[in-house]
Amino acid sequence: MLQAARLGKKAGGRWLLQEIDLCVEKGEMVGVLGANGSGKSTLIRCLTGEWKADSGEVRLKGERIDTYSPKERARIVAVLAQEPLGEIEFTVEEVVKMGRYPYQSRWSWASGRDFDVCDSVLRQTGLWPMKQRQLAELSGGERQRVAIARTMAQEPELLVLDEPTTFLDIRHQLAILDLLKKWQSECGLTILIVLHDLNLAAQYCDRLVLLKEGRMVTSGVPKAVITRERIEEAYGVTPLLMTHPTLHVPQVFLQPAKEEKK
Known part of the structure; x- marks a missing residue:
């Protein structure tokens, strides 16, 4: 459905994204994770054709994304940007x-x-x-x-959402994500979603992509991506990990920094 090969984007002489290889298959839900400034929104803008990449290419249904007219692209891809409605x-x-x-x-x-x-x-x-x-x-x-x-x-074939649960309370976060999974199952909808909540990402996404400073740290199923080592590398915090009792996916628990004894 959507492929990126050696994708790169720079601004002001600095690379915001480098050497990103990504494939989103039809009918799957892929989550994009990373700390603030890791390149998540930049990646979304390049993948959807809003921004032109400075290196590499993006293909939508096998064709270069810049060969589609805006209306043709909008019949295939719907995008929810990070900026709220005014x-x-x-x-x-x-x-x-x-x-x-x-x-x-x-x-x-x-x-x-x-x-x-x-x-x-x-x-x-x-x-x-x-x-x-x-x-x-x-x-x-x-x-x-x-x-x-x-x-x-x-009615897109591919739905791209940049932090869609922003501003939503817990009940509505679950309601929206449940609805997306329902559409994925019943309509074959393909979903690419940026999430900050690692636990929701592990519960709802088929695969995850983890970014740091514009590069891909790792990608794969939640169990392979959400590990102590990877979270430390990408976020600079040491998490406690447990397995969800019914979904059997990793869940992240945070702990405050310990004060040094005088």
Whole structure:
């Protein structure tokens, strides 16, 4: 579905990404992990064609990503950026309907199919009761759910999300991730997701990619990536690791630094 070979990006004479090789197969959920400044958002922007790489290449469904027009690309890939929705003067329903733009021509209006898809997404994300509310009236967490619903309304083959659980409480984090897994299972949706929560990443992702200072530290199944040595290398902290009692994936526990005795 999505491949990157020797991908690199630089700014101001400094390499933000170097020698990234990545393959996201159709129907899998791949999580991108790393400390602040490790290159996660830069990687997402290059992989989705928002930024042009300075070395290497990105291929989407076997074709170079820069050969697609923006609308062609939007029919395949939906992107949820890290930046939150602002206080724009639209209703929740109107914002979600914006996700249907790849399927409309310059002069066409929304079709019955567009309304059906948006209604379904509003219900699945729990936004139906507030669909007529103005975006400016919503909390940060509610706006994040609207942004996610808008990307879902694109009916993408590949969904790319940069920290989608930001602003969400625990219940809504689980609800959104459960919904993504449901779409992955039932629709064959491919998902590339940036997460800060290592435990959620291990629970929901099929494979993980760990970055540090623009380079890939390692990649693989959660058990292979979330190890004491790798977390120390990428984050500079010493974790305690346990296995989830039902999912049997690694879970990270943090401990405060011990004060030296005088």
